Amino acid sequence: MTAPSVTDRFQSMSFAPYGRDTNPDKGEATTEAQIRADVEAVAPYTRAVRTYASTGNLDLVAKIAAEKGLKTTVGAWLDEDEDRNAREIANAIDAAKKNSNVVGIVVGNESILRAERTPEQLIETIRRVKRETNVPVTTGETWDVWLDHPELVSAVDYIAAHMLPYWEGIPPEQVVDHVISIYDRLRAAYPGKRIVIAEFGWPSQGYNRDNAMPGEVEQAKIIREFAARADALGIEYNLIEAFDAPWKSFEGSVGQYWGVLDADRELKFPLSGPITPSTYTATAAIALLLGIAFALPVFRFARLTMTQATVMVGAGALVGAWIATVTDHWLTHYVVGGNKVTFIVSLVLLVPLVVVMLYRVEELATIAFGRSPRRLLRRADAVAPSRTPKVSIHIPAYKEPPEMLKQTLDGVARLNWPNFECLVIINNTPDPAFWEPIEAYCRELGDRFKFINLPKVEGFKAGALRQAMLQTAPDAEIIGIIDADYVVDPNWLMELVPSFEDPTVGIVQAPQDHRDANRSLLHEAMNTEYAGFFDIGMVQRNEHDAIVVHGTMCLMRRAAMVEAGDWSSDTICEDTDLGLAIVERGWKSHYTNERYGWGLLPDDFASFKKQRHRWAYGGMQIIKKHWRRMLPNGGTRLTPAQRREFSIGWVSWLGSESIGALVAVLSLLWVPLVLGLGIAVPQRILTVPILFCFGIYVLHFIALYRLRVATTPVRMLGAAFAAMAVQFTVAKAVYDSFRYKDLAFARTAKGSWLADAARAFPALPEAIIGAGLLVAAISLRMTNWHAVVEVDLFAFALAVQSLPFLAAAGIGWLEGSPLNLFSTWASLRARALALLPGRVPQADVVPEKIVS
Known part of the structure; x- marks a missing residue:
């Protein structure tokens, strides 16, 4: 911007000579050395100074200012402490008598506005001071107080009017005209009375107030323009203030930033020439360098397309710009006390969310603009097997409905594969009603089906599978694992076993799918939510040979399992644990998104949440067990791409969900402090990333579902609700992983078909938190009397953060409603x-x- 130059010094500046770490509101006094240094700092820029008090060594200001040829207006602070008031008045009178450069005494500062003095009390004090001194005496009040109290005007020698258009919400471009018009109103109301604009200024940082927008450039332009207009019109003025005051955090977001010089006594803007932000060049350089740094790894990606690279580089540049802006904020703002804690904690929580955002942008760019997958096994590419190695199919079962398990066995019996056995392992199920029908059915199906009853086995499902390995046929080369509710396609083995002809392949995984999605809207939503993982995430992870192994529809080479140490009970996700251990030893894995088996969905929302809790808790157990192996010197044969996929995959799922829930709860706890104590809401650099990450999440979800998942928009919406509804469940699982070393394996209820059974509301904590966040958002928006952008952003962020919790509550309500059918x-x-x-x-x- 451009503005008139300041050809000479400013007429006067408010002068508070306190060091950066001094807080006069806590009774801390300044020193003579500090006053001398500050007078030295302002002398090149002003012809006079104004103080607000005369105690705490401020009575020395006039004498020291005189040494630099500066005139002084001495202030006497008045409040409810009458002893201090007496000392203030006595010191002010004494300073006026001893120093010829004192040109006035200001008795009290906005005492009527703050209701600390009645007009009558203030007038009496002013008259007493006038009797004891020969210099002009007045008081400092806002311009409207002077218009409302003509009796006060009669008592003073001149009007010391405070005009701070920021607090009136005036746009920057109208400020100077607004102040001149107010000055003209005072002159018209009190003709012949001397009028001094005793406070005028504009903050260089902070939140807007209605249309008043603080800013470094705005401050420079307004002050330079005002000084030129005031000098041309012969208006006396005093700028507030000489220095930024870091201790004034109680005066809203702008209280610290009214200075013409910053807290380090450096001029904040040039007094002539063009006006630009002082840190613009440095911030732009940091943003550019970080953008380049984030872009360089992109070009290590194989088979990169131009559009894919452009999107990924653009995301990296945005993150670089955000980091540069955060750095600039830290260096140019006075982040002190509780604000410092809030700022640092917010950044610590935001960094993982930003990492996840970059990962999602990468996945979005790769799928939308990259090349088609190369490693995906497709049914159309299946070849006839050159040999038929023996496959041992293991079906662990714990208290499963017999009729459901019979359907699973019927599917296995129909397999189009000549060389297989099937082991049914009933574990820890003492009730004969569950296992006797299965034992009899296995006899009916023939010698290929082997029934194993383990009344007391340790290690949950993994313990049962270890026992099954001991009874597996010696000549079985491949182990197939399916859940007790899965009906497999007859061509499952015929089309996937040939992949093991490559002797380095250790795992072939097929996706989970379900045959009972038509039970209700909830089941349809759950089924579509599962499909997103198997049709999007798993396909992309497969490109880096880093799939997440699931303990159903999975084929494993027996030799690889033995080398990896067989099934382990260290975690309750024994399938993923074993699969990762196999890959760590250099075995290859392959994935197909063709459906070869269909199971049953969880019976209800509570079971859906219980299953997700088990997966997340088990995932945390796996992280604790394997994290060292993700390091470059972790002692495994994992490639850098595999380490990256596994590490970021854990952060993307467990980290983003748990941190998202934590940020939501902390935001909710912060709202009473904002509404009750008037504490400032977080800066936009802390709320905008939350909103941006949510926007990326929505775009990522919609785009990838449309590109990869065979579904309808209505089903996709249901999947979005189902995915959001378990955020708190995942967060709780992560929290539980630090509280409890080993939680028991929790079976997911399936196949009960008790759709009409009475159930407790399954999402009470989510409903409470979600309602709290939504009410808080509405309350902030409705009480944002001055249209502060940060308040609206924070309210919007609260509303966005409420969505996962409200989704859980909505599904909990829907489940018991006829609308679910x-x-x-x-x-x-x-x-x-x-x-x-x-x-x-x-x-x-x-x-x-x-x-x-």
């Missing part, structure tokens, strides 16, 4: 159609077709 929607649709003119009511509508 497809038949209800079919009936509503039929009724709506019947109301249309010329339509014949339809009967017996198939719910699945309506949903499709």
